[in-house]
Amino acid sequence: MTTAKWLWLLVAALALVVLQIAIADELSVMGVHAELIWVLPVAAGLAAGPMAGMSAGLMGGVVADLFQPTPFGLTALVAVVIGYALGRLGEEGVGDLGGAAWWVAPALAAAAGLVAPLAYALCAAALGHTGYLTAVPVGMVCVLDALACALLVRPTMRLIGPRLAGDARAGALEPVRGMV
Amino acid sequence: MAQPRGRRRLVTLSVFLLAALTLLAIGGPVRSAASAAARAVVSPFVSIVRGVTKPVGEAFAGTFNYADVVRQNHYLSYELGRLRMLQAQSAYQTRQLRDLLALDRLPFLGALPVATAQTTAQNLSNFTATIEIDKGTDAGVLPGMPVVGGAGLVGIVTSTTSGGSTVTLITDASRSIGVRFGAAGNTAVVHGQGAFRDLDADFVSPGTPVHVGEIMYTNGLQGGLFPPGIPVGAVAGSENARGATELSISVHPLADLRHLTYVDVVLWEPGS
Numbered sequence: 001m002t003t004a005k006w007l008w009l010l011v012a013a014l015a016l017v018v019l020q021i022a023i024a025d026e027l028s029v030m031g032v033h034a035e036l037i038w039v040l041p042v043a044a045g046l047a048a049g050p051m052a053g054m055s056a057g058l059m060g061g062v063v064a065d066l067f068q069p070t071p072f073g074l075t076a077l078v079a080v081v082i083g084y085a086l087g088r089l090g091e092e093g094v095g096d097l098g099g100a101a102w103w104v105a106p107a108l109a110a111a112a113g114l115v116a117p118l119a120y121a122l123c124a125a126a127l128g129h130t131g132y133l134t135a136v137p138v139g140m141v142c143v144l145d146a147l148a149c150a151l152l153v154r155p156t157m158r159l160i161g162p163r164l165a166g167d168a169r170a171g172a173l174e175p176v177r178g179m180v
Numbered sequence: 181m182a183q184p185r186g187r188r189r190l191v192t193l194s195v196f197l198l199a200a201l202t203l204l205a206i207g208g209p210v211r212s213a214a215s216a217a218a219r220a221v222v223s224p225f226v227s228i229v230r231g232v233t234k235p236v237g238e239a240f241a242g243t244f245n246y247a248d249v250v251r252q253n254h255y256l257s258y259e260l261g262r263l264r265m266l267q268a269q270s271a272y273q274t275r276q277l278r279d280l281l282a283l284d285r286l287p288f289l290g291a292l293p294v295a296t297a298q299t300t301a302q303n304l305s306n307f308t309a310t311i312e313i314d315k316g317t318d319a320g321v322l323p324g325m326p327v328v329g330g331a332g333l334v335g336i337v338t339s340t341t342s343g344g345s346t347v348t349l350i351t352d353a354s355r356s357i358g359v360r361f362g363a364a365g366n367t368a369v370v371h372g373q374g375a376f377r378d379l380d381a382d383f384v385s386p387g388t389p390v391h392v393g394e395i396m397y398t399n400g401l402q403g404g405l406f407p408p409g410i411p412v413g414a415v416a417g418s419e420n421a422r423g424a425t426e427l428s429i430s431v432h433p434l435a436d437l438r439h440l441t442y443v444d445v446v447l448w449e450p451g452s
Contacts, residue, residue, distance in 0.1 A: 131353025
């Protein structure tokens with residue numbers, strides 16, 4: 001990862017935080033809202049591989065945690081794993097990615113969106129914040145995050161994919177391949 | 181070539197995870213320094229996006245909820261008149277209460293200075309019940325200060341920057357408040373159960389008279405986090421299970437924690 005790519009990730013993470021505070025936080029269901037920051041490692045991983053996915057997870061997680069009163073570093077911890085897993089899955093898990101159908105990326109993103117908040121709550125509980133599992137409708141958070149990831153992953157891949165591509169990566173998903 | 185690349189990825193993964201764990205271990209001071217700068221960068225862009233999206237959202241809401249808005253307006257007019265009458269009636273009792281508290285050397289909430297703040301964001305994380313306000317250390321706001329709004333206690337300031345603060349609401353699962361209720365001055369501890377949920381009251385022995393609608397106030401006991409007499413919530417229900425060692429009491433917060441446009445930070449520090 002070059003400095004320019006890290007800067008792109010920083011800009012993308014800050015842009016997602018702006019959308020989170022200005023729009024997503026206002027649209028709550030059962031008192032919870034979609035968390036947009038998971039889109040960044042998911043899109044980077046699918047578009048440019050595990051290295052980009054992990055880097056996006058670390059940058060996105062740290063930036064998101066600056067704006068939340070939750071344990072600092074927890075989002076980054078989960079997002080790094082999500083970015084790595086999606087990078088590997090996009091590269092090797094679903095066969096010929098270049099020829100994948102349009103819905104493959106949203107489907108993978110939705111799966112990541114379902115898992116991410118649950119992993120986050122479990123890690124928090126392991127650190128002593130048991131209320132994250134008991135006092136929050138985690139199921140609804142998972143559903144909202146899955147929807148947000150599915151909807152936003154392709155536009156995000158189009159935006160950041162070409163800037164992150166160039167890492168050792170075999171076969172990017174269609175939105176990126178079309179741009180590069 | 182595949183193996184070295186795979187090894188490099190695993191090393192990177194390990195380094196990044198270690199970095200995240202390090203932040204978890206020592207992150208507090210790092211965050212407080214970087215958070216203010218990040219908020220300053222993001223804040224103007226949030227205002228711009230809100231400026232574009234809010235009128236659209238409000239137009240939709242106004243169209244579909246017009247009847248509710250009119251009904252609420254009528255109710256608020258009625259409520260305002262009723263409160264003006266109560267205010268006039270309570271002036272005498274207020275003076276008496278202030279004199280009594282002065283005898284016990286307890287602070288009187290009505291005499292404590294407050295800083296009125298505007299809410300800039302609510303529940304930034306799904307996993308904590310918090311609000312962000314636009315007053316910080318520049319306005320004398322410090323961590324530990326109580327925050328009130330509407331009809332009662334809203335929460336407590338948990339972190340501050342020069343121009344803003346984070347307030348953890350009383351509904352947050354990490355918060356506990358000592359309260360007093362009833363004519364006999366019974367005490368209890370209420371616990372948050374998560375955003376928008378009622379509170380639970382503990383340490384009330386079976387047989388204690390508890391009535392639905394009864395108001396619970398901060399008890400202000402020595403070492404307490406709040407001055408005495410701040411209304412916290414009203415009893416929503418109680419259950420006396422057979423063989424239980426204490427009553428199960430549900431408490432509804434008096435302050436409307438869903439709509440906190442303005443709040444008052446009580447410039448009072450625990451122990452002062």
